[in-house]
Amino acid sequence: MAVEIAPPVAPVRALDTHETPAYKESFLWEWATTVDHKKIGILYLLTGGLFFLIGGLEALLVRTQLMVPRSDFMNPDLYNQMFTMHATTMIFLAVMPINVGLGNFIVPLMVGALDMAYPRLNAFSYWLYLFGGIFLNLSFVMGGAPNVGWFGYAPLTENQYSGSGTDFWVIGLQVLGIASIAGALNFVVTILKMRAPGMTFNRMPLFCWATLVTAILVLFAFPAITIALFLVMFDRHFGTSFYNAAGGGDPLLWQHLFWFFGHPEVYILILPAFGIISEVLPVFSRKPIFGYSFIAYSSVAIGFLGFTVWAHHMFATGMGDIANTAFATGSFLIGVPTGVKIFNWIGTMWGGSIRFTTAMKFAAGFIGTFTVGGLSGIMLASPPVDFQMTATYFVVAHLHYVLFGGAIMGLFAGLYYWWPKMFGRALDERIGNWHFWAQLLAFNITFFPMHWLGMEGMPRRIYTYFPNQGFDFWNPVATIGSYLLGGAVLIFVANAVITAFRPADATDNPWEASSLEWATTSPPPAHNFDVEPVVYSRYPLWDISEEDEHSGGHSPASTHGTTMTAVATVAKAHDEHGDAHETSAHAGGHGIHLPAPTIYPMILSLGVLILFLAVLFTPPTLKIVFVFTAVIYIVVSITGWVKEVTD
């Protein structure tokens, strides 16, 4: 059969007129009602970025207080609020949402879909996150932020030992938990059901593997903290004694429930970064990832094993040698797939022809800093050693090496890598170079000395320390490092702002990458792909570029006016997916149905917050009225939402 090749056509630009509505929509309304995964992704990134800066500020205040012994920069209660909010903000309001933001933008593109499985639910997740985050931070001006630590050990969280800040913490986390679970549901179904034809699991990009495992972890870990928090709520306000020893309860119940969530949570935080690194390294080394299968399956193994090691956070609580040994074994076991991944990443660079873009620097730097965190983690996995290290600055060093040197470094790699795809222009490479080196250096200056502080016996979560205890030298060093780190992050912000004024002239595939998101314009049109891609290997675009050299063809998105077969393929594919997109906004006359924008996800998410507030913050005599009103509001919102789906 003769090969018909259509003449080259200019790629579809995202701002084509057929995509803007006939009437002028307000900018705010457009963003308030969007159900487009790309816009929602950007919302997550912006909001997460803002909270990252807030969390960073809280950290700087903490470090300032610890700069000198017996400092009176902050009173102890304010300090306790600061470190509680720093951790809570970074974990729930910054790292997780930025993970979700990148995932939201990229995953549907990477699997060749036109959106997430449930676009309206996607919007709902975002708004719930935003309202939850705002609510949590309102506590600062409404009686004091939570001051019980992000892990809120009972019975400190009982109402005789802590104030209204704890209620903000409980409600905030519940709301955020619902948002996370809904988001995870979306990712799982999208990845399972909406991959392009030919994309088996074996051909799926590793970022999708990582996102899939992360989402499954969220679905199975969050219910545990949901229950744990409900029990705190009932203890505080409804007379129960789940965690109160005096009433027959057991404070350790909280720790078990919390860490059953808490340990998978740290994998939730790091796995997406693993996925990003696994995408970035091959592209800039110009060779395939070393050991794809191993990296994919080890992610699954880590996810599964992550549920079996929770009590390694409780080695020093007196569980006994047998329990400690069991959890230590699991913790060492989980180190094996993690450790081998590191060798696989190095193997990816090995023998390559490496272009040191900023994304690549962050990816390579990630391997180094994450390794340090992994090694300190192995030390902590041994219970006797843990007896001397737990709750000291050694753990603070460990967790920041894996979460900042790991997750955050990975996220920056992803941001630099996918920035042109998302915003149509790349971040500046020279400023990026400054950012990388400043951040790497400042990060190590801040956190490496904390290993030594831990070995000197400095406890964590103390608002002050005494002179001549061996803490006097490294604390100011770490504090200065933290200021430098803040400065480094600001370099990134400057980069983002400066490049925002540059022309949006990024090409489809500026990095010569291989995955499907690069097979469309930068940024993509509303419907993502003009033609639903078909996939024959793990590296679709690298196959094509090889083919291109022989046959002079071109990338999928530039193939306009394709055969009816292709359009039929697309239309047929959507019908057989059990199209939930009844309402349609036609895009480009390709017969592609996009879900219509709607305000109901935002309205409903507000209702969830109102319900929790009604349950906890209303006077007992009127409580039932407020709760009833909130329930009615929720029912009305859901009705409105459902009606839009069915009309």
Next chain:
Amino acid sequence: MTVSTIEHAAHVVPAQPPSGMESLDIRKLGMWVFLGSDCVFFASLITTYFVNRPLILSGEPNPHHTLGINFTAILAFILLLSSLTMVLSLAAFQRDNITSGRNWLLATAALGTCFLGGQAIEFSNLAHEGVTLSSGLFGQCFLIMTGFHGTHVFIGVIWLLACWLFAGTGRFNSKNFIGVEISGLYWHFVDLVWVAIFTLIYLI
């Protein structure tokens, strides 16, 4: 991708990814995944009860002295019956018997409401025997577990009534019954959880 590739694709490659999940509708999958998560929710509650069980059984008030198996067995039966009516409803829609489908939906919702009423009676009986949220380990563990279950039933009843309303507009038929099927999945799950609770708390 060249045009040749696309034509090739249209003839050879199926329109869906060969995931082995061809028969699983995207919305059903969503419900299954959500139910998996909800399992962990109830498992945490049941675990909390079981971790406290030794102390519960040796304290007062005490499940062995206060829980009336007979009455609750009837409630369990009611809920099981409601699962049956749910199945019948779905079957009716699949045969285009809309009226029958709607009636069975209503029956399911009615049985669910009976269950809730029965639970309310049970809770008030227990309160008279001194079992409340603040009466100790048994009261709090039991009431919170069954309370959350009851909330799930309540949401289910509302959902079934909504289905009943929608069915009245001719929305469900043999070509499109997925809404009923998904609500059925949820309802069966809620029923199963009750079977688990009933067995673990009342019978053991």
Next chain:
Amino acid sequence: MLMGATHFATPARRWAALISLTLLGLVGCDSRSPQSWVNPQGPYAATIYDLFLPILIAAVVVFVVVQGLIVYSVFKYRERPGGPPAQQFHGNLTVELTSTVITALVFIVVLAMTVNTQRVLSAPLENPPADAIHVKAIGHQWWWEFEYQDSGFVTASDMVIPTGTTVIVEVTAADVIHAFWVPMLTGQISAIPGRTNHIWLKSEKDGTYAGVCNQFCGIQHALMRYAAISVPRPEFDAWVERQRMAPVTPVSSTNADQSLVLQAKGAQLFAAGACKTCHMIRGTEAIGKVGPDLTHFSSRTSIASKTLPSTVENVKAWLRNPQAVKPGTIMPNLNLKEEDIDALTAYLCRPVDPSINSGCQVAPANAAKK
């Protein structure tokens, strides 16, 4: 360094690694911190250190290898004009299996050492030595209560122990979760309300070993320190005897000297006023259990959980306004008159045994002699 090139600077990374390792070594070998567990002074802490050191060395080796591989590969395989193209291999089963097996083997060895260490650490609890002493440590917000179970008295903050003798510590809490930790002598263990945990410690050398609360427990978690004061056995026994002695309540008489008059007034104030609702002094009407037992208070080396050394001036400062010394502490500001403060201080700081010292004066070497 090429102009405008965007490549990894090896020298900086290498220097950083070298410096860190040197400092790491220095810290490990020569620590002056009184809380440094890498400078163990008792068998429990030493056993842990003996497990930690090989793990640390293994970790440093892995660190050097991994960072070395990274640095090497980014240098050797960077894109160069005219350089070789990237080698398109997808993996190498041998390499992957080898790295998996080696990693697993290292962990198995560490796990085996861990299990052995655990057995050594638990042995004294399963078979306590005959001469072991028993102390119950109860964590309160924000002070430590020590009940000497063999001898039947209660004290706070200063845990005097005999050198060379095993001390079995029963650990619990009165309110929220705390943690008992004397880093140079022993590992830490949670103090959980409603539960009892056990740990042991033994000091090989006389000295004062810093103790901290190592589980966040509220606003003054940072100022909940104490000390394990290790003295020769005869001194310990003498200290125990003094602690067990019933305190003598000073009574004023017509030709008593000024200090006794002041002490007697202090005693009256203590027994009659707010003090007794929270504090206990054996043999008086003060039987409160909220705050520390103040019997033989002057024998202690510090006040407010080692926030301040025990001196007359510091006691007065505390009484004047506890909230200023330790904000958030449960003791409220009683707005005492200065003369009452003087009296109370005189009462509390009267020496246990005047032939030994003058009370409320820190002399660390003589701490157990008070």
